[in-house]
Amino acid sequence: MSELLARHRAVMPSWLALYYETPIEIVSGKGNRVVDADGNTYLDFFAGIVTNMIGYDVAEVRDAVEAQLARGVVHTSTLYLLRGQVELAEKIARLSGIPDAKVFFTNSGTEANETALLLATHARGSDQVLAMRNSYHGRSYGTIAVTGNRGWKNSSLSPLNVHYLHGTDRAHPAFAHLSDAEYVDVCVADLREVLSTTAPDVACLIAEPIQGVGGFAMPPDGLYAAYKEVLDEQGILFVSDEVQTGWGRTGTSFWGIGNHGVTPDMMTFAKGLGNGFAVGGLVARGDLMDALPANGVSTFGGNPVATAAANAVLDYVLDHDLQANAARLGPVVLERLAPLTGLSTVGAVRGRGLMFAVDMVDPASGAPSPTLAAAVLEKTRELGLLVGKGGLHGHTLRMAPPLTLTAEEAEEGAGILVEAVTSVDSTAA
Incomplete structure (x- = not known):
């Protein structure tokens, strides 16, 4: 992977950002999960920036x-x-x-x-x-x-x-x-x-x-x-x-x-x-x-x-009435994430349907913290979940999984995110 990263940096513009301290190459996918070049599997809660809307390897599309x-x-x-x-x-x-x-x-x-x-x-x-x-x-x-x-x-x-x-x-x-x-x-x-x-x-x-x-x-x-x-x-x-x-x-x-x-x-x-x-x-x-x-x-x-x-x-x-699926599972994820607002590093949790976000803030000042957001991004990857970042100050974790998300995957992804944010909070406070 280091060899591909070096080649990327040699021919791609410096402003073309890559996620993670060690960027990953996604090589395959099935359903709502993807696999990287090292064989690691991830539940995808970002869907190629809100793009792989019905997941991967969908027979009807293929x-x-x-x-x-x-x-x-x-x-x-x-x-x-x-x-x-x-x-x-x-x-x-x-x-x-x-x-x-x-x-x-x-x-x-x-x-x-x-x-x-x-x-x-x-x-x-x-x-x-x-x-x-x-x-x-x-x-x-x-x-x-x-x-x-x-x-x-x-x-x-x-x-x-x-x-x-x-x-x-x-x-x-x-x-x-x-x-x-x-x-x-x-x-x-x-x-x-x-x-x-x-x-x-x-x-x-x-x-x-x-x-x-x-x-x-x-x-x-x-x-x-x-x-x-x-x-x-x-x-x-x-x-x-x-x-x-x-x-x-x-x-x-x-x-x-x-x-x-x-x-x-x-x-x-x-x-x-x-x-x-x-x-x-x-x-x-x-x-x-x-x-x-x-x-x-x-x-x-x-x-x-x-x-x-x-x-x-x-x-x-x-x-498949995927709008109804978003209406049904979005509140499930938000309910799991809501207690995070009790942490000193979380400024807000919000969402609608299968779009939800967590703002990371400095525990002392309450100011937006892109550093903590980056730390959570790394932790979710380590735990097998892909999420995104955004916000005016780059301090927001944003999630938009495929509309084909299952109830089990909603619980799994929300659980990983809670674990990741809680872990980062414990070291930042």
Whole structure:
């Protein structure tokens, strides 16, 4: 492994981070477990960054991809009719709840969000965009511009004029004394104040219902509905970034934004839809999608192999009602994790469906502690569990296991995490 790591560092950029003091190479997987090159087996609670949504070596997906490969057509481009792409678009348009919806496929969430920003700025004739503090929307020039997390912004230059809103900083000293309803009122008042300082015709608000890289931080339910009432007064569009929250992961809604009781003008998606195959896209009102004046194609977006996989994945999610599984098992995991808040190194435990997070803090000061989060990450790996990190300060452990998680695996993973955090706490206090 040291030889492969040396080769990686010689040819890959230094900012391409690797987990663990001794990084691992995952070589095989089955169900919700993976095996590394040294033969160690792990229960996967991070799923390739919320991407291996139905686990590993799924027969239905493998059969669909192999059937497409057997036809000898891996690629034709969007200049030709693609049956699998049309079928997938029909399903997503129907599931979106967006009136007269149309779908455009890309390769990633970054590209999907770029497309949403393009549609919104064209429709409104404006470069002004509202985004959320602590947000993450991708690694391209435009999506970095609307990302509200300094740790993921590689440039202060921007093609957009961006204004950031409150929404997931409920624990900030300025707001901690407020009820959820009072916090929403304060945020809405701030939105109106922000709009009073901008030029007319703001293009859109882009927001994650639950912030992924931001450490699964989430606003109180109903905040985005309250925001949309204000946006609608000025015709400002609302884009829901569902790259990490779509396909039933939150349990209580098929799309994350559903927990706010609002239908956006556009939704972006990626990650879990392909269960590892590269596919993303945008579903939007037809009038917005059709309004672009120039030609456009997507060379690889929605290609025959990716859409074969995605159709199989989406059918699997619906046929097995995996949203219900997330709704059933998410509370089980959270109940097991809740007692961790009694430890001096744990600042908070939160989650919804199969998305949950633990904030690690310095036991003396209560300040965010990325060092302790890294220590827990190492300990969970040692105990046979893969989890992720995130948060504004890199101090949050975040978990998003496959939606196919079993009750036994939920108990096992939660137990390992509790053991790991408790172990680190005992040496840090």
